[in-house]
Amino acid sequence: xxxxxxxxxxxxxxxxxxxxxxxxxxxxxxxxxxxxxxxxxxxxxxxxxxxxxxxxxxxxxxxxxxxxxxxxxxxxxxxxxxxxxxxxxxxxxxxxxxxxxxxxxxxxxxxxxxxxxxxxxxxxxxxxxxxxxxxxxxxxxxxxxxxxxxxxxxxxxxxxxxxxxxxxxxxxxxxxxxxxxxxxxxxxxxxxxxxxxxxxxxxxxxxxxxxxxxxxxxxxxxxxxxxxxxxxxxxxxxxxxxxxxxxxxxxxxxxxxxxxxxxxxxxxxxxxxxxxxxxxxxxxxxxxxxxxxxxxxxxxxxxxxxxxxxxxxxxxxxxxxxxxxxxxxxxxxxxxxxxxxxxxxxxxxxxxxxxxxxxxxxxxxxxxxxxxxxxxxxxxxxxxxxxxxxxxxxxxxxxxxxxxxxxxxxxxx
Numbered sequence: 001x002x003x004x005x006x007x008x009x010x011x012x013x014x015x016x017x018x019x020x021x022x023x024x025x026x027x028x029x030x031x032x033x034x035x036x037x038x039x040x041x042x043x044x045x046x047x048x049x050x051x052x053x054x055x056x057x058x059x060x061x062x063x064x065x066x067x068x069x070x071x072x073x074x075x076x077x078x079x080x081x082x083x084x085x086x087x088x089x090x091x092x093x094x095x096x097x098x099x100x101x102x103x104x105x106x107x108x109x110x111x112x113x114x115x116x117x118x119x120x121x122x123x124x125x126x127x128x129x130x131x132x133x134x135x136x137x138x139x140x141x142x143x144x145x146x147x148x149x150x151x152x153x154x155x156x157x158x159x160x161x162x163x164x165x166x167x168x169x170x171x172x173x174x175x176x177x178x179x180x181x182x183x184x185x186x187x188x189x190x191x192x193x194x195x196x197x198x199x200x201x202x203x204x205x206x207x208x209x210x211x212x213x214x215x216x217x218x219x220x221x222x223x224x225x226x227x228x229x230x231x232x233x234x235x236x237x238x239x240x241x242x243x244x245x246x247x248x249x250x251x252x253x254x255x256x257x258x259x260x261x262x263x264x265x266x267x268x269x270x271x272x273x274x275x276x277x278x279x280x281x282x283x284x285x286x287x288x289x290x291x292x293x294x295x296x297x298x299x300x301x302x303x304x305x306x307x308x309x310x311x312x313x314x315x316x317x318x319x320x321x322x323x324x325x326x327x328x329x330x331x332x333x334x335x336x337x338x339x340x341x342x343x344x345x346x347x348x349x350x351x352x353x354x355x356x357x358x359x360x361x362x363x364x365x366x367x368x369x370x371x372x373x374x375x376x377x378x379x380x381x382x383x384x385x386x387x388x389x390x391x392x393x394x395x396x397x398x399x400x401x402x403x404x405x406x407x408x409x410x411x412x413x
Contacts, residue, residue, distance in 0.1 A: 025064020028412040037093040042398035053085040056144035071119040123156035136221035184300040191295040196261035200224035225258035243278035266292040273307040280334035286325035312389030320353040343369040363393035383407040
């Protein structure tokens, strides 16, 4: 019997005798996201602007587990996106799907996913629609919706302080798509063969809390016939004066896998970010060095887990790139405005080795952000976030980008 059928049968079988457990321990929510995205290309031929405005609705239902040594349950995920403003000459933001032939954006799109789950002790197995948030598969909601995957994911907390992870995915649904597709390697700037596909992504890893101030992690991932990757991470917190210093170290070692359909992969990426927090202020300094013959590979449609993650335009993981970063955050609660936060960041990369680019090419990006969460009243929890970035380089088009999001989650039960 197919294991998915087995799990579904288990849920139905136990539901009859333990329906109360499934319902009483369940939770449901409706998340509303209003998203305005404006990417203005400052130079070069082609489309001059990608500009769209859309409304997203995300419904989540997580059941409890049935009683007994093996508990069964189910999670449901429904997403609907609605066009508020767009046109064929402004598509390509990742908010809305569009017809490749005419570039006409869809008025709306919807998708529904489900995952059966079972629990034994402190271990859970989920099978179906998944949204992993792990160092080697980072499916963050950077548009209306996150990308989702079809597969299985096991998480175990049987040993105190240790969390084990293992999983296998065979399809991805991109954030602005309703189709389940094979997976590809991310390839801006023609870094790899973007058309190469795989129907098998596997990973295993562990997170360990050495102490209250030190956490470590190791992961291995394989995108069949494209690349394989090792990841090591350490995060340390050190009380220093009246504040604390966070040291965040990350390392990737990536090679091609099997038939190497996307081309050669040969990369080591070293990340270091040091952030000092003192009352309302946080000041971070970062450095990243890529070595080897290629860029850092990661799954197309996801974000890459380096210290520049969250930058609006570039991810700064080109071949041989050296990256410096300075970041400042401020919490306006210190001025009597709780819920308001600001951020400024500057990132510079150089020594980039790209096909067709000048020797030792360079790029830089400046990002600013202001975010506010309503603290009380009927709109308590409403989040407003405004971000603006300016990106300049000497190997592709310059970009100015603005994003405005409003997020509000209604807890149904």
